Amino acid sequence: MTTYDIITLTVNPALDKSAHFKGLVAEQKIRCEEPRFDAGGGGINVSKAISRLGGTSLAVFTSGGPTGKMLEELVAKESIPFQAIHIQTWTRESFVAVDDNTNSQYRFGFTGGEITDEEEQAILNSLATFKPKFMVASGSLNEGLPTAFYQKVAEIAKKSNSKLIVDTSGEALKKVVEIGVYLIKPNVGELAKLIGVERLEMEEVNEAAKQIIAKGGAEIVVVSLGPQGAVLVTKDSYEFVPAPNVAKKSTVGAGDSMVGGMVWALSQNKSLKKVIRWGVACGSAATMNEGTQLFKGADAQRLFDWLKSK
Template identity: 35%
Template sequence: MTQIATLTLNPTIDVAYEVDRVFHTRKIRTNSEFYAPGGGGINVARVFARLGGQATCHYLAGGVTGAALDNLLDRQGLSRNRVAISGPTRISFAALERESGKEFRFVPPGPAILPEEWRECLARLRDVECEFLVASGSLPPGIPGDFYARVASIMASRRIPFVLDSSGAGLSGGLAAGAIHLVTPSIGELAQLAGRPLDSRESLRAAAMDLVRSNKARNVAVTLGHEGALLADASGTRFVPAVKVVTRSAVGAGDSFLAAMVYGMGEGWTIDDAFRFGLAAGAAAVMNPGHDLADKDDVWRLYRQVPDID
């Protein structure tokens, strides 16, 4: 059984509501209420465990909301390693308006992290035991832009494959270390890295291959939403269209994609089959409401519908 560790620097308690209609000023009564531990790495761990793997969550959390996050993780049955911080863990919430089918999401920036706090996190990662380390999520205030590069260097020294899913400074800073095992940018994030619009399949392929040829990442999986995804490695690029499903929420689709792809790699599958499994998990996630992630049975069912890669 594959054992991974996930890193979440800016976790959240995700609260989801369903309402008949959203109004300004007036009090809006909700029809349902859901609570879940969230943040990129934690979501990856939740899906990875559903698929049959083992995951330990490493995360920064503080305040009474940090204690509540611990409790939510315990209820999920996930192993955890919390780095205590002085600031309170953030709470994000989403409201699904039944009348329109639209989802409204509110995401705060999170607490500022003190230097001694992020240094403690790095120190603990030097002793982590896993087959893959997956860092997912943006950098919270106070953490330097090269933080993920430092993590990558630690993992490289221990020969543990490092997987990165971030944006902005977290993505560009992490790639600066080079030799990332897998990176999963969206098309918008890849365009920002490339410094140019990627308005054609050719430009997209070229930007992804630039990361491979410059030794910044061995494998690049670019998510394209409802269009599918593109995979690039030393053998070239290939595109796979998305499985057509009814979309209920986009929350957690990228994390589900990443969890399933890492699961496939951990099981010894080819990178192409792991990539296809990730696509199935992304599709499974959007079928569910915003308070949930990919369901195991849905992932396996949709995997059989993903086209083979020639």
């Protein structure tokens, strides 16, 4: 069996569709240009980002119905190794539409189909067959999955001595830090919820992240600050990296690209100082492309080179 240093998990992937139109008028038929299709969902996007940096990962994801078949074809077209776990319900779709008249972007997402107990066990059994150095669980949970699902993934990661990176939100994130993982990537609002406060100011982020670390929730907390950049916090270090000023076309997949850049850098044994800079570089580079395309490797390299002096 082929071994992989990195495995990504997407339990609620999406067939991403994006298109352009001119003029949004209520109750009128909106004519869209030919759509673009991309394989989407947290872990799949992370695997795509790793591939753009020259790395390799195994993408594990659920797949159902004709949309799932198309999703698999799109992942294969990216030359990403994958293991699809087939489910009864169709893989969901998401839609991004850009109004060329105003350059406004509209994002439509749908909930994932219900996952049965048997399908949930199939996902966990699949993960348990691998012993990667890094395991990435990213994205939302389908209906039917308990909010503690990522806790079960964390237990598998610990048994295989894998470092688990989790990028999710809400109760799923709150539950997984109860058991403890290697790295989490909340935004400021999500971090505030984790420590039980309504909001956090910038100067409070470091201490809030250290609270999570002190309780064993994570070894590394990376806090996304959106257009301001990101911070990486460990029990004895704090690293702030400003986001470079780029011409933004879409924010779709920017967070996943950031995770992909960091995981790739970790797999290359790069310092944490470089890890967070690769993350910010990839996340920023993703915003330079339209729709759901993520980033170009050359853009990420150029932005990283600029960030090295920051």
